[in-house]
Amino acid sequence: xxxxxxxxxxxxxxxxxxxxxxxxxxxxxxxxxxxxxxxxxxxxxxxxxxxxxxxxxxxxxxxxxxxxxxxxxxxxxxxxxxxxxxxxxxxxxxxxxxxxxxxxxxxxxxxxxxxxxxxxxxxxxxxxxxxxxxxxxxxxxxxxxxxxxxxxxxxxxxxxxxxxxxxxxxxxxxx
Numbered sequence: 133x134x135x136x137x138x139x140x141x142x143x144x145x146x147x148x149x150x151x152x153x154x155x156x157x158x159x160x161x162x163x164x165x166x167x168x169x170x171x172x173x174x175x176x177x178x179x180x181x182x183x184x185x186x187x188x189x190x191x192x193x194x195x196x197x198x199x200x201x202x203x204x205x206x207x208x209x210x211x212x213x214x215x216x217x218x219x220x221x222x223x224x225x226x227x228x229x230x231x232x233x234x235x236x237x238x239x240x241x242x243x244x245x246x247x248x249x250x251x252x253x254x255x256x257x258x259x260x261x262x263x264x265x266x267x268x269x270x271x272x273x274x275x276x277x278x279x280x281x282x283x284x285x286x287x288x289x290x291x292x293x294x295x296x297x298x299x300x301x302x303x304x305x306x307x
Contacts (some may be wrong), residue, residue, distance in 0.1 A: 138170045141178045148185065154223060154233040155188075156181055163234060202226045202263060204280035206256035208238070210245035218242055222250030224263055224278075232259060253282045 142164050149157040159181055166174045208220040221235035236257075242248040260278045 136170070136175055138175055138178065139167055141169060141182075145178070145181055152187065154184070154230055154235075157233065157235040158221070159217065161237075202231075202260075202267070202278045204256055204260050204278055206249075206252045206280060206282045208245070208248040208252035210242075210248050216241050218245075218248035218251070220248065220255060222256035222259060224259065232263060234259070247283055255281065256280055258283075278304065 142160065145156060145160045146164065149160045163174055163177055170193070187286075192293070202224055203226070204222060204224045206220065206222040208218045210218055210254075217240070218238045219235065220238050221233070223230050223233040225231065238248065238251055244249060257280060260280055264278065
């Protein structure tokens, strides 16, 4: 494995995951944990991701296909990984296209799946507040409600209102 360009391949995949391909973010972040000592199975997984990218090259993020406000979705997998930390993720979509996404290992060990979902929703809500402020600076006259839906099946939904044209205050209501 010493002559295999594993580190370079992960770097290229990480760029794609951050810039244009949120669908590979989890796989790339998992494989990046083995940069110091990758095995043959890790290299095979990298090649599989490249084959997946080649096969889905014609797919793209599309904006404007639907007319929606900013929508957010979040989920966590519980502690199914061997490190016992949940993996959480979120994505924010506006007009049918993803504008912000993340998939990462939670920094704490939760006692239940519900607790892992709340931790994931908290991180997603922080991102939603930041997006509200960003959109408020770009488009100052917009009153933007954001609906953040957490899995499973929208077990709870948080609606975030940001009065962009009056103040920078953000209030959250549980629906």
